[in-house]
Amino acid sequence: MSNKSTNKLSFLLTTALGIFLVLLVIALGISFYFAISDAQLASRKVFLSKQTELAARTLEGEMNKFEDDANGILYFLIDEDLDVEDYRQDLTTATRKVVNNYPRLIDTLWVQFPDSAVYFTMTDRNDFIRKPYEGEIKSRKNNFRTLSLESQNGFQIIFRLNLEAFTSEFVADYYLNANGGKFLFIDGELTNLNPDGKRENISFTEQDLQKIQSDINYGLKGTYELSWQSQQGGMEGVLVQYPFDFGDILVNASLLFFIETEEVTSGIYNTYILLFFVLILLLLGTIVFFIVSLRNNLASQKVLENNSKEISELFDQQNILLKELKGFVYFHNSAGKITRVSDEVEEILGIPKSIFLDAFAPDSQQADVVKIREKVYEVLGSSKSHIEFEYDFVRPDGKEIRVKVFEKLIFHKNGKFNGGLGICTDITSQFESSQKLIQSENRLRVVMENIPDVIFIYDNDGNVIDSHVKEQIPGWDKSSLGKNISVLLPPDQRDETIHAFQLARKYGEIQTVDRRLNLPSGAKYFEIRYFPLDENRMMSLAKDVTNQKVWEKGLIEAMKAADEASRAKSEFLANMSHEIRTPMNGLLGIIDLLDHTNLDEEQSQYLEIIKNSGSSLLSIIKDILDYSKIEAGKMDLNPTLGNPAEELEKQIQIFYGLAQEKSITLKTDIGKAAYGLFETDFDRINQVILNLVGNALKFTPQNGQVTVSMDAEQIENELHYLKIQVKDSGIGIPEKHIPSLTDPFFQVESSSTRSYQGTGLGLAIAKKIVELMGGELNINSTVGEGSEFSFSVLLKKDLKAQEEKVQKSSDERLNWFGLGKDYPLKILLAEDNDLNLQLMKLMLEQLEYDFEIARNGLNALEMAIKGDFDLILMDVQMPVMNGLEATKKIRETPGMEKLFIVGLSANVFDEDQKKALDSGMDDYLTKPIRLVSLAQMLELIYKKKQKQQT
Numbered sequence: 001m002s003n004k005s006t007n008k009l010s011f012l013l014t015t016a017l018g019i020f021l022v023l024l025v026i027a028l029g030i031s032f033y034f035a036i037s038d039a040q041l042a043s044r045k046v047f048l049s050k051q052t053e054l055a056a057r058t059l060e061g062e063m064n065k066f067e068d069d070a071n072g073i074l075y076f077l078i079d080e081d082l083d084v085e086d087y088r089q090d091l092t093t094a095t096r097k098v099v100n101n102y103p104r105l106i107d108t109l110w111v112q113f114p115d116s117a118v119y120f121t122m123t124d125r126n127d128f129i130r131k132p133y134e135g136e137i138k139s140r141k142n143n144f145r146t147l148s149l150e151s152q153n154g155f156q157i158i159f160r161l162n163l164e165a166f167t168s169e170f171v172a173d174y175y176l177n178a179n180g181g182k183f184l185f186i187d188g189e190l191t192n193l194n195p196d197g198k199r200e201n202i203s204f205t206e207q208d209l210q211k212i213q214s215d216i217n218y219g220l221k222g223t224y225e226l227s228w229q230s231q232q233g234g235m236e237g238v239l240v241q242y243p244f245d246f247g248d249i250l251v252n253a254s255l256l257f258f259i260e261t262e263e264v265t266s267g268i269y270n271t272y273i274l275l276f277f278v279l280i281l282l283l284l285g286t287i288v289f290f291i292v293s294l295r296n297n298l299a300s301q302k303v304l305e306n307n308s309k310e311i312s313e314l315f316d317q318q319n320i321l322l323k324e325l326k327g328f329v330y331f332h333n334s335a336g337k338i339t340r341v342s343d344e345v346e347e348i349l350g351i352p353k354s355i356f357l358d359a360f361a362p363d364s365q366q367a368d369v370v371k372i373r374e375k376v377y378e379v380l381g382s383s384k385s386h387i388e389f390e391y392d393f394v395r396p397d398g399k400e401i402r403v404k405v406f407e408k409l410i411f412h413k414n415g416k417f418n419g420g421l422g423i424c425t426d427i428t429s430q431f432e433s434s435q436k437l438i439q440s441e442n443r444l445r446v447v448m449e450n451i452p453d454v455i456f457i458y459d460n461d462g463n464v465i466d467s468h469v470k471e472q473i474p475g476w477d478k479s480s481l482g483k484n485i486s487v488l489l490p491p492d493q494r495d496e497t498i499h500a501f502q503l504a505r506k507y508g509e510i511q512t513v514d515r516r517l518n519l520p521s522g523a524k525y526f527e528i529r530y531f532p533l534d535e536n537r538m539m540s541l542a543k544d545v546t547n548q549k550v551w552e553k554g555l556i557e558a559m560k561a562a563d564e565a566s567r568a569k570s571e572f573l574a575n576m577s578h579e580i581r582t583p584m585n586g587l588l589g590i591i592d593l594l595d596h597t598n599l600d601e602e603q604s605q606y607l608e609i610i611k612n613s614g615s616s617l618l619s620i621i622k623d624i625l626d627y628s629k630i631e632a633g634k635m636d637l638n639p640t641l642g643n644p645a646e647e648l649e650k651q652i653q654i655f656y657g658l659a660q661e662k663s664i665t666l667k668t669d670i671g672k673a674a675y676g677l678f679e680t681d682f683d684r685i686n687q688v689i690l691n692l693v694g695n696a697l698k699f700t701p702q703n704g705q706v707t708v709s710m711d712a713e714q715i716e717n718e719l720h721y722l723k724i725q726v727k728d729s730g731i732g733i734p735e736k737h738i739p740s741l742t743d744p745f746f747q748v749e750s751s752s753t754r755s756y757q758g759t760g761l762g763l764a765i766a767k768k769i770v771e772l773m774g775g776e777l778n779i780n781s782t783v784g785e786g787s788e789f790s791f792s793v794l795l796k797k798d799l800k801a802q803e804e805k806v807q808k809s810s811d812e813r814l815n816w817f818g819l820g821k822d823y824p825l826k827i828l829l830a831e832d833n834d835l836n837l838q839l840m841k842l843m844l845e846q847l848e849y850d851f852e853i854a855r856n857g858l859n860a861l862e863m864a865i866k867g868d869f870d871l872i873l874m875d876v877q878m879p880v881m882n883g884l885e886a887t888k889k890i891r892e893t894p895g896m897e898k899l900f901i902v903g904l905s906a907n908v909f910d911e912d913q914k915k916a917l918d919s920g921m922d923d924y925l926t927k928p929i930r931l932v933s934l935a936q937m938l939e940l941i942y943k944k945k946q947k948q949q950t
Contacts, residue, residue, distance in 0.1 A: 073091075145249060238261065679798055693726055699731055
């Protein structure tokens with residue numbers, strides 16, 4: 001009876017022990033399964049991330065390379081050395097090479113020549129064809145993703161691109177898994193990149209799609225664990241997206257690679273199911289064996305040995321899985337001695353397996369061993385069943401790695417500690433990534449703490465949920481939390497602020513408003529920017545721009561003061577011009593009249609001296625006024641059509657007499673390109689030429705040489721550079737003085753006994769004019785050898801106008817007496833100044849013209865309405881009514897449209913002449929009025945009158 005009870009008790013104990021072992025193995029298996037599954041999933045995430053990044057970066061590089069190759073075709077087209085055969089054969093070869101280099105990218109390529117177009121394409125049979133195209137290329141731009149390249153000489157290339165097909169072809173070589181998927185994300189749409197549609201299309205939840213779209217918009221790569229819908233139903237997995245650009249063609253695209261979680265863990269799951277099934281069967285057999293051979297200790301020992309062998313085999317099989325995880329498995333007994341370790345230990349820790357085992361001897365004091373033992377003892381004292389920790393390990397080769405240790409502690413049924421089974425994995429790459437993320441967050445936190453701007457974060461209704469205010473501002477502190485945006489600003493500024501907030505929320509774009517706060521310390525101005533932080537929050541940055549506002553106000557006041565000073569200076573110059581030129585008008589006019597009287601030789605010499613002195617004085621006044629106009633920004637360019645070469649020859653003719661007096665050889669060298677018709681301000685160019693050639697003749701001694709060169713160089717289409725060079729064999733200029741030559745009033749020889757006279761303004765004016773016309777004045781000189789002045793200006797060639805033959809002008813006429821008989825006109829002279837009136841009377845009488853006189857503008861208006869005049873010579877500045885007002889009144893009078901009106905004034909500014917022409921005057925003569933200028937004007941008016949009548 002006692003034995004039977006003992007056997008029954010042994011049976012019950014054995015059965016309980018068997019059930020306990022089954023549960024223990026299941027618990028260990030489940031723990032191992034989740035540990036290995038998590039490690040496998042993390043490893044696949046890293047692999048998937050690297051594959052996606054590599055594919056996206058390589059694809060972006062290919063697109064940049066394609067744009068370079070596309071530009072290469074355009075550069076090929078604009079090569080001026082190409083002939084027709086090159087365009088026919090070499091262009092086809094170059095185009096085919098680009099098409100072949102980027103398979104499935106280029107659907108069609110159009111090339112627009114200045115007078116024709118062709119297109120290239122690859123047929124379904126991979127035949128490369130070139131055909132003429134009879135339409136406008138630009139009509140196809142809106143139907144495809146295109147790359148359009150144009151040159152300024154009429155060439156145009158348009159590529160019709162299939163970005164999705166090229167991307168699908170490109171990523172085909174990137175292996176994921178059998179059930180992995182590849183998609184292209186463009187403009188919120190997913191494109192299936194899997195070959196032959198091996199994977200059906202998928203759709204994400206709105207929340208996941210918005211998060212992916214947000215990361216793409218900010219240029220951030222992302223790794224996501226999410227779910228999606230497909231034809232097979234709901235799926236879960238890991239998705240990695242990497243943003244990139246298709247060059248300049250398309251931005252904010254992204255590659256999406258994903259794998260199913262079930263696919264990653266299914267292999268582990270199936271293996272463990274089989275192992276569990278076998279292990280449970282073995283345990284059941286062990287229980288049966290214990291029941292059958294309960295009294296046989298040897299048999300029981302044998303069963304334990306067999307079970308240990310099976311566990312050892314399971315250990316080896318699990319090591320295979322751990323190779324993917326960069327880890328190794330180990331066993332240790334209750335004394336802490338490692339009884340077994342997988343072979344991967346040497347690969348991970350860089351330590352031979354034998355040394356690793358010896359390091360865990362019971363008496364070992366190795367630092368890492370002591371650290372692990374302390375962890376084990378700490379856990380044993382807390383009655384926990386597992387250990388998990390991370391630490392840095394330095395390999396023998398000096399490389400520092402981060403390892404993670406997970407160990408399951410094994411206890412006897414009586415609670416005695418038997419040892420442990422652990423996994424040690426290398427998590428260096430994951431640890432470094434997490435540290436970078438932490439550092440990035442810390443940097444952002446530091447920036448936020450030190451930024452001087454006021455930061456508010458709101459919900460979508462405008463209620464403050466967080467703030468950062470470095471400077472204490474009443475109402476803009478922690479007390480603002482929970483308040484609405486409408487109460488943070490003065491009432492008169494709320495509506496505009498709320499409107500900006502709502503616009504930023506609605507359209508997702510930054511809205512900026514300027515706000516003024518009246519604080520106890522004074523008024524402060526803030527520039528506030530509102531923008532969405534995410535779909536549920538808004539953010540504002542308020543920048544203190546008080547100093548900027550003060551500076552802007554000061555700048556505006558300074559500008560107003562400068563404008564007032566400039567206006568006062570201009571008015572002074574205009575008045576001075578008028579006051580100086582009025583007596584000069586009488587002086588030079590009388591000189592011209594005397595010049596046409598009978599004078600003996602001595603009187604002629606005296607008159608010539610007076611004429612030259614008057615001309616020099618007029619030139620000095622003109623230089624001063626010109627420089628003042630330039631300095632005040634009042635000089636404008638008046639482009640006209642002309643022939644640069646002929647203009648140069650006219651100017652050079654003026655200097656032939658002076659050159660002959662000094663026995664100087666004056667030569668011109670004009671290129672053929674300068675004989676065309678160009679549009680520019682020839683008066684200003686002539687002014688520069690006269691100054692440079694005059695200086696060259698002045699500073700060149702007798703028997704010297706002056707050479708003036710001109711040529712035109714094409715830049716692009718009708719745009720040309722006109723290059724002019726004046727070279728002399730004069731006295732030269734010291735090198736130290738060359739930089740100062742173009743300074744106003746500077747003269748190399750400035751003493752009272754200097755040999756050469758002048759104001760020192762000529763080169764300063766020339767430099768300003770050249771710069772105004774888009775050129776540069778260059779000076780090179782050697783003392784004793786001569787100087788070289790050169791400049792170039794921009795001008796446009798008239799490609800359509802035909803050059804007209806230039807008729808001989810009336811300035812070749814030697815005697816102006818009787819001009820009124822040849823070109824009769826009925827003239828009304830409106831002049832209030834007695835001196836000018838006397839001079840004009842003498843000139844008109846000498847030219848034999850009949851005329852009537854009006855002493856003010858009102859008088860001129862009345863006489864013009866009553867009389868039948870052909871021409872009014874109208875002084876601009878007169879009492880009662882000035883000449884401009886009188887002209888406007890005359891033009892408003894019916895029947896006065898054909899009456900010619902020529903303005904007379906000592907005001908020489910361009911704006912004065914423009915005012916005269918805008919008032920209705922036909923032309924303008926500036927005082928002092930020379931006899932020749934007046935005669936030419938009367939002849940011109942007569943010819944215009946005759947043309948009207950015909």
